[in-house]
Amino acid sequence: MRKKVVSVLLALTCFAGFSQNSKNKPFSASGKKIKVYTTAENTELRLSPSATNLEFRPSKQPLENEVSVFVNPNKQFQTFMGIGGAITDASAEVYAKLTKEQQKEFLNAYYSKEKGIGYSLIRTTIHSSDFSSASYTYVDENDKELKSFSIDHDKKFRIPLIKEALKAAGKEMTLYASPWSPPAFMKDSKSMLKGGKLAPEFYQAWANYYVKFIKAYEKEGIPIWGITVQNEPMATQTWESCIFTAEEERDFLKKYLGPTMEKNGFENKKIVVWDHNRDLMVQRANTIYSDPEASKYAWGMGFHWYETWNGGKPMFDNVKLVADSFPDKKLMFTEGCIEAFNPARYQFWANAERYGINMINDFNNGTVAWTDWNILLDEKGGPNHVSNFCFAPIHGDIAAGKLIYTPSYYYIGHFSKFIRPEAKRVSTAASRSQLLSTSFQNANGEMVTVVMNQSDNEIKYKLFVNESESEVVIPAHAIQTLLY
Known part of the structure; x- marks a missing residue:
């Protein structure tokens, strides 16, 4: 192969x-x-x-x-800004198990424009997501002052892979990060899992956490273009999740996150709101962008494709409506993947066509950047600490000792390899x-x-x-x- x-x-x-x-x-x-x-x-x-x-x-x-x-x-x-995928803990852990030859092939397949499909975007997580082997944070329990903040966990697998990806691309990449949940002690539910909300007394500490993350990653030589406020803020998941209503996200942005980024010299870092499905994106845009004090901190809006969970079709018209209503704000697709992993469907063509349909419609409706979910998963569709196993464009079958390229990889490549940043x-x-x-x-x-x-x-x-x-x-x- x-x-x-x-x-x-x-x-x-x-x-x-x-x-x-x-x-x-x-x-x-x-x-x-x-x-x-x-x-x-x-x-x-x-x-x-x-x-x-x-x-x-x-x-x-x-x-x-x-x-x-x-x-x-x-x-x-x-x-056009670019196309890419997420370097998660899961992707990095699987990558570390590949042979040196497979690692080189894999990096070229994604990040080389000549030998591969020329990815120019990277999304990563702020501490753990479901696609981690376990839940973790960067601070000790109850450390409101964040004195124990450390990204040592990420230095084992994730940061080395990001650095290799940057090197393989041979150019500056656009890298942004998203949190799935604040630490448990900052939430009203006292759990990182199954929703819950950021407790008001920890709003400032959580805003400081983003700043700590950016500084720590940039100290490692990894430039951070921006952050999203919260991954899927209206989803109570079995994994790391946290609920923000539109008004709560607006107020956290304008009173805490935006001013804290600005105060720390990060006013040029981009802040992306929503980061959830197309179904509710219009209401979220109306609420946040209609408040000038919140809107000034928002570069634009991220969105996902999972609104089809209820049996409906993708809501592409909502993307266009947000683009038309707020032309000074950008739109970025921040996550999509094929759910419900099944190794019998590695070559299932409809999975690839789902990518093509979504990418063409999203771009035609005003989207400037498109980010796939995990760049690499194993032969079980993980690792994932809550068994939410999914597909990636490339799988590393560790047991068989081979890389598996799905049709989705090639469909994405028809865009990412040829349409380059700054295109119109x-x-x-x-x-x-x-x-x-x-x-x-x-x-x-x-x-x-x-x-x-x-x-x-x-x-x-x-x-x-x-x-x-x-x-x-x-x-x-x-x-x-x-x-x-």
């Missing part, structure tokens, strides 16, 4: 950028050639070069019986519901269009870019990236 993956990824070379500056010269596809990469079910195609001799020609009026994708480079929207999203629309599509123009002028076919049939479609067109074929249940 390793040789196959490495050979495929080594074959992918960066398509030459164009000399024009997209800010100074209107984009023209006239006469340009198109490079196509494809991943498709029931084929050997995995981020593979898949078409030759494609080039643009003058366009004609599209017909109703044709399938088309329309790209208008003159209409541009949000600036470009107006894109498909003429048939079987196809989903999004486009970005990289800072070097190169255009990137991602097309996904959700249907059981191969589809021939025309790609229209202003006054130019080309004809492309996409297999059934496939995703393509087109560079031009």
Whole structure:
């Protein structure tokens, strides 16, 4: 498996950028050639070069019986930050069990743009989450003054992996951190698990905790871009969790966390609110952003994709509504994974398509960054101290001594490998519901269009870019990236 993956990824070379500056010269596809990469079910195609001799020609009026994708480079929207995944305790513990050769392969697979899919974002946790082998904090019990604060726990597995990821990426990464729960003694429930709330007398101590975390990680040479206030603040989970109503999060932000960050010289660190599902994000945005004293501290809003737990569909319209209502605030997808681990479904294609559907819709609705959950889990979907086992794009089967690449890894790669930080999203629309599509123009002028076919049939479609067109074929249940 390793040789196959490495050979495929080594074959992918960066398509030459164009000399024009997209800010100074209107984009023209006239006469340009198109490079196509494809991943498709029931084929050997995995981020593979898949078409030759494609080039643009003058366009004609599209017909109703044709399938088309329309790209208008003159209409541009949000600036892209990046794509990545979370380095959790679980990911780091599994990584430490890999062979040196597997570790190198794994780091290249995620963080090398040439050999892998070029991740540019990292999320990590402030002390433990469910994806830790046990609950822990950075302070002794009842230490309100935080005099015992220490990140020594993280120095064994998590910090070494983060440092290796930064090194493998060979560039500055955007790294942010999220807490799952304050220490038990700070909560009204006196437990890190099963919800509960931060007790009012510990608001300031908890705000100080974030500052301590940032200082400790940066002392280790790990730059922290920002923090989220609370992971999933409306979920009472069996694992580490803590409830904040919209008003409580607003008040904690404006009275404690924001001023404390500012007082400690961290006014340039970003604070991300909500960090939960799309279902309630509009109410949370309305409450926090409508208060100027709270809003001034909020860079933007994070969100997850688990609102489908009740059998409904993803609430993409809520993302658009927040983007349209508060255009000065950013939107970041902060977590998603395939739940309910089952090793028989490592290659289950619908899991990958869930990523493609969510990523395309989130970007088209204004999202600037997209972060997957665990980058690596073992052959049991963990470790997880409450048995909440899940999928990751790559699994380390320690018992069998191999890395397992799921289709989700390749679907994510169709975005992360080619759309680079500072790219601008470009107006894109498909003429048939079987196809989903999004486009970005990289800072070097190169255009990137991602097309996904959700249907059981191969589809021939025309790609229209202003006054130019080309004809492309996409297999059934496939995703393509087109560079031009």
